[in-house]
Amino acid sequence: MALSRSSLGSAADSDTNATTGSFTPPDNSLLVVTAAARHNNDQATAIAITDSLGTLTWTRQTVKGSADSFISIEQHTAPVATGASMTVTASTADGVGIALGVISYTGQDASPIGTKLEAFVAGTSGGSGSATLGASPASTSEVVVGVGIVFPFGPVATPGAGWAELFDLQGGACGLQVQWRGSSTSTSVAWSELLGHQQNSVVALEIKEAAAAGARSFGVVMG
Numbered sequence: 001m002a003l004s005r006s007s008l009g010s011a012a013d014s015d016t017n018a019t020t021g022s023f024t025p026p027d028n029s030l031l032v033v034t035a036a037a038r039h040n041n042d043q044a045t046a047i048a049i050t051d052s053l054g055t056l057t058w059t060r061q062t063v064k065g066s067a068d069s070f071i072s073i074e075q076h077t078a079p080v081a082t083g084a085s086m087t088v089t090a091s092t093a094d095g096v097g098i099a100l101g102v103i104s105y106t107g108q109d110a111s112p113i114g115t116k117l118e119a120f121v122a123g124t125s126g127g128s129g130s131a132t133l134g135a136s137p138a139s140t141s142e143v144v145v146g147v148g149i150v151f152p153f154g155p156v157a158t159p160g161a162g163w164a165e166l167f168d169l170q171g172g173a174c175g176l177q178v179q180w181r182g183s184s185t186s187t188s189v190a191w192s193e194l195l196g197h198q199q200n201s202v203v204a205l206e207i208k209e210a211a212a213a214g215a216r217s218f219g220v221v222m223g
Contacts, residue, residue: 014172097172114206160190
């Protein structure tokens with residue numbers, strides 16, 4: 001079964017938490033949340049992800065904080081057996097800006113998480129950024145990337161060649177851009193920063209497609 005992706009909701013706020021509007025994810029799906037926060041100090045405080053149903057089990061898959069620009073970015077996942085209307089909230093203890101984007105996948109593998117990326121990239125405002133995945137993703141997978149930027153002054157970032165944008169969000173001093181790519185085994189991750197601070201906290205996550213049903217094998221009996 002091929003992967004199918006849906007954008008479900010997003011939110012941004014200049015305070016310590018942000019909550020999406022209501023949405024209903026598909027049955028037997030995997031929720032993927034990418035969230036970024038700008039902090040008051042140089043300790044990258046964790047971002048908590050919760051849902052209004054209170055029944056989902058969230059797993060932090062990637063996290064990267066920057067002591068230089070006080071921004072952190074994380075990706076969390078939660079499996080959904082039966083879809084029901086919900087909201088999702090991202091919160092942090094000392095934020096002065098926070099943003100999140102939520103997507104869902106169906107057709108994912110029973111062990112859906114593949115290679116990852118957690119990086120701090122020093123760049124230039126208006127310049128380009130790049131990072132490298134830990135391993136080559138499968139050509140049937142999709143890779144979801146989050147770029148966190150401090151003090152965005154317009155659109156946060158634009159996707160690199162071969163990537164497509166999911167969200168571009170600004171909450172106070174926090175900017176979050178989320179992009180995806182499929183049908184590629186390249187380890188390269190790329191984006192162009194438009195207007196913002198020169199430091200980028202970047203994370204990425206491979207979502208693997210469900211393995212095809214195995215073909216039946218037959219032994220050869222020699223008589």
